[in-house]
Amino acid sequence: MFQLFKKLLLVVLVITFTAGMAHADKVRVAFGAEPYPPFTVPDASGTWTGWEIEMIEAICTEAGLDYELAPTAWDGIIPALVSKKVDLIIGSMSITAERLKTIDFSDKYYNTPAYIVGQKNMKFGPTPADLKGKIVGVQTATTHAAYAAAHYKDSKIKQYQTQDEINQDLISGRIDATQADSLAMAEFLESKEGMSCCDLKGSAVDDPAILGKGVGVGMRKGNDALKAKINAAIKAIRANGKYQAITKKYFKVDVYGK
Secondary structure (H helix, E strand, C coil), X not given: CHHHHHHXXXXXXXXXXXXXXXXXXXXXXXXXXXXXCCCEEECCCCCEECHHHHHHHHHHHHHCCXXXXXXXXHHHHHHHHHCCCXXXXXXXXXXXXXXXXXXXXXXXXXXXCEEEEEECCCCXXXXXXXXXXXXXXXXXXXXXXXXXXXHCCCCEEEEECCHXXXXXXXXXXXXCEEEEEHHHHHHHHHCHHHHHHEEEXXXXXXXXXXXXXXXXXXXXXXXXXXXXXXXXXXXXXXXXXXXXXXXXXXXXXXXXXX
């Protein structure tokens, strides 16, 4: 009887340990809770698709992490991470010195320039001097908002909760221009509405101190084991071709950058 009890106890301990490990590896992955095509796109039922959604699956699967999606308002996404409401941010968040004061980042998983897109019937370039007197829309709590505050001092800056709201104001002519990620704006310019109203004015003058040096996976400071898993996963999916296979479905150019 004692031997049977020991065997049963061992089974319970193994099950408990295994369940605990599975729970420990369960991560909540945050991204902006608004459409940001082609990165994150919700359908009518609330199901999310897009390049970044597929990248979340690829990275977490390679890292051996059980995950769940956690759409989060962009201006509250870092507080949600710090307060442990979510565990990772995989949502086109640039690695910047300012953000590194609060959270940690993985190695980059893509790096693309910032575009200036404006009204087609207005002729101007992408520099701060070109945008003097113009109404420029930017998404709040982004590197683009920080860049606009630093560089577009002679422009009227309007901040919005989502890039989609900015694009709608571009279409209606309520603003003159916007600064945003090149891939997201390329998608907009290929749409019927974007093509009719707007055109590309050029790339924003680079400022790595504000715009960062690529997009990484955000995580809480001190979680070195998780960081090592994520970095290894990013490296692996680039080596095994998974990264490239996903990217070719959405983009015609290399998005990883230099």
